[in-house]
Amino acid sequence: MxxxxxxxxxxxxxxxxxxxxxxxxxxxxxxxxAWPSRSDGSRSLLAEPRLDGRKPDPRYFQPRPSQxxxxxxxxxxxxxxxxxxxxxxxxxxxxxxxxxxEQPYDSALTASRVPVDAVTDSASGVDPHISPANARIxxxxxxxxxxxxxxxxxxxxxENTDGRFLGLLGEPGVNVTTLNLALDxxxx
Numbered sequence: 049m050x051x052x053x054x055x056x057x058x059x060x061x062x063x064x065x066x067x068x069x070x071x072x073x074x075x076x077x078x079x080x081x082a083w084p085s086r087s088d089g090s091r092s093l094l095a096e097p098r099l100d101g102r103k104p105d106p107r108y109f110q111p112r113p114s115q116x117x118x119x120x121x122x123x124x125x126x127x128x129x130x131x132x133x134x135x136x137x138x139x140x141x142x143x144x145x146x147x148x149x150e151q152p153y154d155s156a157l158t159a160s161r162v163p164v165d166a167v168t169d170s171a172s173g174v175d176p177h178i179s180p181a182n183a184r185i186x187x188x189x190x191x192x193x194x195x196x197x198x199x200x201x202x203x204x205x206x207e208n209t210d211g212r213f214l215g216l217l218g219e220p221g222v223n224v225t226t227l228n229l230a231l232d233x234x235x236x
Contacts, residue, residue, distance in 0.1 A: 092226045094120050095176040104149055106193045108231065109186050111224045112165050113142050114173040123172040142167035153189040161185075177221030180209055196234065204230050 079087035095118050098108035111118070115126040128135035143159055146166045151157050163181040170177075178186075183205045191201040208227040212218050 092176065092223060092229075094118070094174045094225065095170075096225050096228070098228060106149065106189055108228045109178070109183060109190060109222075109224045110149070111176055112178060113167065113169045115169050116173045118174055120174050123174055125171045125173065126169055139167050150185055150189055153192050154185060157185060176223050176225040177210065178224055180205070180220055180222055183209075183222040183224075183227070190231065194231070200234065201231075204234070 076087070095111035095114065097111055097114075097118055098105040100106070104110045116122045116124045126138070128138065143162060143166075146162055147157065147159065163179045163185070165179045166182045166185070184202075187198065187201045187205060190196070191198045194201075204227060205222055208230060209220055209222045211220050
């Protein structure tokens with residue numbers, strides 16, 4: 049028994065050093081050498097809501113709702129269940145806010161046409177991607193407020209849409225952070 053305890057403790061120490069310290073340091077070092085401009089992360093990996101005071105700025109595409117106010121140091125998922133009263137209230141409020149922002153620019157928009165990602169938060173709370181359907185709805189507002197052609201806004205959406213991983217996995221998503229940066233660089 050004593051021998052098993054010593055072996056187990058030694059295995060924990062060795063594996064912690066190798067997998068918890070050495071491996072991450074080696075991989076970080078390789079990344080710093082191979083991709084120095086990309087290895088420290090990117091602003092495009094985080095959702096950035098654009099606000100006008102406390103309200104969403106209508107000139108910009110808005111990301112999904114966030115449980116933690118888009119704070120990358122405190123990412124969290126709400127973990128709302130389908131039978132939870134607070135979930136129904138939260139989603140109703142999100143839907144109402146989305147419709148209030150978008151319906152003035154798309155009078156045909158109804159609650160049944162609102163994509164689910166427009167009212168639900170992502171697992172991390174800082175995911176910058178929205179569905180192409182969500183982006184197309186918001187495009188009406190952005191084009192009208194910025195006095196841009198819908199074709200120009202649509203082209204920017206297409207340029208900032210990430211496809212499926214390996215062409216098979218996941219769903220296409222529009223990176224709102226890079227899309228909003230691109231909007232600010234359009235010359236009219």
